[in-house]
Amino acid sequence: MVKLEQLRADLHTHSTVSDGLNPPSENIKLAKEAGLIALGITDHDSVAGIDEAIQMANIMGIEAIPGIEISTVEQGQDVHVLGYFIQYKDQRFLKQLKELEKFRDRRNAMMIEKLNELGIDIKMEEVLAKIRREDANVGRPHIAEVLIDKGIVQTMEEAFDLYLGKNGQAYVNPIRISPEEGVDIIKEAGGVPILAHPGIYDNDEMVVRLIRYGIKGIEVYHPDHSEEDEKKYQQMADQYGILATAGSDFHGSRGGIMFHAPIGTKTVSYDIVEKMKATL
Ligand SMILES: [Zn+2]
Ligand SMILES: [Zn+2]
Numbered sequence: 001m002v003k004l005e006q007l008r009a010d011l012h013t014h015s016t017v018s019d020g021l022n023p024p025s026e027n028i029k030l031a032k033e034a035g036l037i038a039l040g041i042t043d044h045d046s047v048a049g050i051d052e053a054i055q056m057a058n059i060m061g062i063e064a065i066p067g068i069e070i071s072t073v074e075q076g077q078d079v080h081v082l083g084y085f086i087q088y089k090d091q092r093f094l095k096q097l098k099e100l101e102k103f104r105d106r107r108n109a110m111m112i113e114k115l116n117e118l119g120i121d122i123k124m125e126e127v128l129a130k131i132r133r134e135d136a137n138v139g140r141p142h143i144a145e146v147l148i149d150k151g152i153v154q155t156m157e158e159a160f161d162l163y164l165g166k167n168g169q170a171y172v173n174p175i176r177i178s179p180e181e182g183v184d185i186i187k188e189a190g191g192v193p194i195l196a197h198p199g200i201y202d203n204d205e206m207v208v209r210l211i212r213y214g215i216k217g218i219e220v221y222h223p224d225h226s227e228e229d230e231k232k233y234q235q236m237a238d239q240y241g242i243l244a245t246a247g248s249d250f251h252g253s254r255g256g257i258m259f260h261a262p263i264g265t266k267t268v269s270y271d272i273v274e275k276m277k278a279t280l
Helices: 022-032 052-061 089-118 126-127 138-147 156-164 179-188 204-213 227-240 270-278
Strands: 008-010 039-040 063-074 078-086 192-195 218-220 244-245
Touching: 008 063, 008 204, 008 218, 039 052, 039 270, 052 063, 063 179, 078 089, 089 126, 089 138, 089 156, 089 179, 126 138, 138 156, 156 270, 179 192, 192 204, 192 227, 204 227, 218 227
Parallel strands: 008 039, 039 063, 192 218, 218 244
Antiparallel strands: 063 078, 078 192
């Protein structure tokens, strides 16, 4: 018999429902090919891809974990809160997501305005044309795609470095919900809140504060983390008795260049998923 720790799960992926390039069902196929037993479906502020993922997962004989990655802001810094096993059809929860959409739309409009101020000709219609399905939401990678098309930058990375990332010229971060509010939304939807990629915030005080606030785990293993980050956050997870999770943050590849990492590059053993379920 296969031991539980030999079964692996990648808990962080994006699809065409947000800023990923593959439909949810395609991600499930890739997970199966990568030998995974479970895949977390964690689109930005959206659960629109979960049903499709579950359907394909049933065909493939693996598990699609219903999830989300909620965008929050603390002191001008994006902070992402992952939620797993959420009641994704809950009406109140879906209404809350609609509200989050407004923050997202406002931010996109502000960034385009800033790009225009910098003399770059880019219109919202061009960005909206980049979404791959009607129920998708729009994010910075879509703006980046237009910048690449126009030859203003060559790669996604360059688009973020020069314009859209935290130190970019067109970066804006208007008021959004706080990380605590993100945690609350996930808990109210019956889910397990986990802090995404703590290593990129450079704010461990906040990480500890959120642990005390009630997050059930931190994403220790992520493609943007260094080995030291992994060590530090594994220790932190052990110290506070919370879960250490992992995910590739897969978005697919644009122009042959992978944004974050392929499915299956950062995984946990399935017993972490079991422990997650046990906290429900
Ligand atoms: Zn994230
Ligand atoms: Zn992500």
